[in-house]
Amino acid sequence: MDYLGEFEQIVMLAILRLGETAYGMTIRKEILEVASRPASLGAVYTTLERLEDKGFLTSAIGEVTEERAGRAKKYFRVTGLGQAALKQALKSTEAMKDGLAWEGA
């Protein structure tokens, strides 16, 4: 099974949070607002492509709007395989975190 990197996890969580409205711009905005992490569209899209290649995401071409100068949106959804991988990754992180004594915490 493919493992998920930290940014991959964040992107997948953003897609799950956004539901039907997950496309490049909204994913980037969600990451910035929720995780307080600025990310370039390039970073978001390379990650989305990688996750799609791994079978963790599916995409669908959306509507064309004039605001986008006639360019279509690409909506993303997390697949069952992606959800399983994400759960596993988060579980592993939790397990590694347990029992740690944080300095200054």
Added chain:
Amino acid sequence: MAKAKGPNEVEAVLIYDDDDERMLAEIKQIMAAYVPVVSDARTPPEEVQFISSDSNSYFEKMSEQLPKNALDIVKLIKAYRLLKSNATGSSLSPQAEVDVADDSRADVSVGQQQESEIKASEGQGERSFFPATLVIKRISSYFLLKDYSAPSAAQFVLLLIPKRSREHLIGDLEEEYRSVVLPQYGRFWAGVWYWGQTLWAIGPYLWVGLKRVFGWAAIIKLIGG
């Protein structure tokens, strides 16, 4: 001060240099039928993007750059001036229908009686006593795509992005530029933002490309090629 609501709306500010309050009230009423008239003032606000005057040659010169409903307003003002130049003192109805044909010299359709008054005054030549100057403040790039589209050189750089995501990535960037950044920060800073985003966006793709190239180079070195 009321703000224009949508990206397709044009906000208008009426600048006047005359104390004829009745006339100004009528003009504002006419304009309000077409655009949100957000304020009136004796001096143009600093952020104003376009200022029209009551000079016909100026109207015609600028008409190509104006959004359609701004052009309608220009026509309204011209018709209003023609009507007012008659001794009849009739005023233009706010429900007046504008001929929106792409011709800045087109007359405003205001009913047969008023139309004939316009034609009559055209024969006499227009008198330039119109006291107000209309200011159109750009709210979004929607109407002025030619002037407010994203920097074309940056879009050329974005062609470096692989075809698979190029259209969608540029579309996302364009959407944010037009709907969020441009109305908020103006053309110059929006252009700076777009360039920054462009360079930031191609970074990860360049990195992936470099890794591929140097990855293959390392393999070739390992097998002694």
